[in-house]
Amino acid sequence: MCVGIPAQVVELAPSGPHTAIVDVDGAQREVNTIMVDDEADVPLATGDWVLLHVGFAMSRIDAAEAAETLAFMRELGSVYDEEFEAFSSDLP
Amino acid sequence: MKFVDEFRDPAAAQRLLADIEQAAADQPPRKFMEVCGGHTHAIYRHGIEALLPDSIELIHGPGCPVCVIPMGRVDDAIAVAEADGVTLCCFGDMLRVPGGQSTLLEAKARGADVRIVYSPLDALALAERTPDRQVVFLAVGFETTAPSTAVTLVQARERNVLNFSVFCNHVTIVPPLKAILDSPGCDLDGFLGPGHVSTVIGTRPYRFVPEQYGRPLVTAGFEPVDILQAALMLLRQLADGRCTVENQYRRVVSGDGNRKALELLREVFVVRPHFEWRGLGFIAQSALGIAPEFSAWDAELRWEVPGVRVADPKACQCGEVLKGALRPWECKVFGTACTPETPIGTCMVSSEGACAAYYNYGRYSARTRLPVHAAS
Structure with a gap:
């Protein structure tokens, strides 16, 4: 559960500051970006990649790292499936 | 080599394995502990133990937060x-x-x-x-x-x-590392530091591992080549007589960690005087x-909660597995009374626990070591 999954930003600030809609393998969800907004010199933009953990963008990664990590995580099987299932599930 | 072919960068893995073999040949057997459920899962999933020379043993420490809940x-x-x-x-x-x-x-x-x-x-x-x-x-x-x-x-x-x-x-990750290093008979030679935990805390908090305990630590990413590279970095430190914190996962982890995340932790939480860890007992400020x-x-x-300390089932040896004293399959109930469907111990519950990872991917593990140089 400590593994972040790569997600791509598709919309900024849908619900105000520090929020974004991100896409993981075609599934989309609103996430919190406070921990990356503060960190970088350049503001987060649509198309950027982040490592996502329990609904929070934890760090920014480049597209190549995102692609590598995604490919690797798909190979990991259950860990990725669990994360993806949780990410794409409806709110309780 | 069968398994290396399954990596997405088999050439890099093969080069790393050759370097590891060379570095390991000139030194005594080494035991490295990883403290990250993601590492544990990746190591079993990709059969990394079977690829490493026999003289290198990977121990799966208390890196899965689900596995340490008492x-x-x-x-x-x-x-x-x-x-x-x-x-x-x-x-x-x-x-x-x-x-x-x-x-x-x-x-x-x-x-x-x-x-x-x-x-x-x-x-x-x-x-x-x-x-x-x-x-x-x-x-x-x-x-x-x-x-x-x-x-x-x-x-x-x-x-x-x-x-x-x-x-x-x-x-928190540092106190259990200290507890393991302080436990009698600890014969670990180095640590693979967790990847994503370190995105938050950075690499500085691990300095006590080399400075106070004389063991090297390398924070590592999750891909097989990351883990192999980190193992090589540990071996080279040991060979050179160096002992320090190194960062294999530079593309994601910084030395300082995430400033905002650390600020939030300080604002919202206080360190508890002690906390019970499954199998490890009470650890101060953990x-x-x-x-x-x-x-x-x-x-x-x-809410009123019972707050009762419940002893782990006698048959369950999660504590020994978490400290690296036992391999998952050496536990008496592994795969018989304790399975992912009906777990007795927490290491069998999460897919990042050492026992569940071994149960699911054991066929790739050290027990079925295959020759590293088999024709590819």
């Missing part, structure tokens, strides 16, 4: 879940973790309102949508996850959501409690 805390969470008007929200991993009497899944079957959430923010949103319910978030996880709980508590306070609270079980400024959202203050 049974008494599960009982406490169940007691909260079964209180009148409560909806308990948790990550899916927690449902089957055995308490002294039952699991949250069994409590749900008995009628408790237990729900899986993806994010603590989902639990807060549920509280706002259901003002007649008391929504409790069961928080678990290392420093990777704790900042998310912190943001959620800050939002609960900003929006004055009083029917929301957090049952906090966040733990967990986070909710700070007094947020006490209105602390589930432990809102």
Whole structure:
């Protein structure tokens, strides 16, 4: 559960500051970006990649790292499936 | 080489393995511990142990936050879940973790309102949508996850959501490392540092490992080549007589960590004087409690919980597995009484636990060592 999954930003600030809609393998969800907004010199933009953990963008990664990590995580099987299932599930 | 061919960069893996073999040949057998459930899973999934020279052993330490939750805390969470008007929200991993009497899944079957959430923010949103319910978030996880709980508590306070609270079980990575290094007979030669925890805390907090205990530590990413490269970096430090913290995972981890996340941890949490770890016992200053400024959202203050320490089942040897004294398959109940479907110990519950990872991918493991130089 400590593994972040790569997600791509598709919309900024849908619900105000520090929020974004991100896409993981075609599934989309609103996430919190406070921990990356503060960190970088350049503001987060649509198309950027982040490592996502329990609904929070934890760090920014480049597209190549995102692609590598995604490919690797798909190979990991259950860990990725669990994360993806949780990410794409409806709110309780 | 069969398994290396399955890596996405087999050439890089093959080069690393050749370098590792060379570095290992000139030194005594080495034991390296990884303390990250993601590493444990990747090591078993990709059969990394079988690729390494026989003289290198990987020990799977207490890196999975689900695996270190003591049974008494599960009982406490169940007691909260079964209180009148409560909806308990948790990550899916927690449902089957055995308490002294039952699991949250069994409590749900008995009628408790237990729900899986993806994010603590989902639990807060549920509280706002259901003002007649008391929504409790069961928080678990290392420093990777704790900042998310912190943001959620800050939002609960900003929006004055009083029917929301957090049952906090966040733990920190440094104290259990110290506990393992202090345990009698510890014969570890080095550590693979966790990847994503280190995105939050950075690499500086690990300096005590080389400075006080004389062991090198290398923070590592999750891909097989990351883990191989980190193992090589450890071997080279040992060969050169160096002992320091190195960062293999530079593309994601910085020395300082994430400033905002650390600020949130300091604002919302206080370090508990001690906390029980499954199999490791009580470890001083090893967990986070909710700070007094947020006490209105602390589930432990809102509900009476049994707070009873429950001894681990006699048959279960999770503690020995977490310390690296036993390999998963050496536990008496491994794969017989204890399986992922009916776990006795927590290491069998989460797919990142050493026992579940070995149970699922054991066919790739060290027990079935294959020649590294088999024709490809």
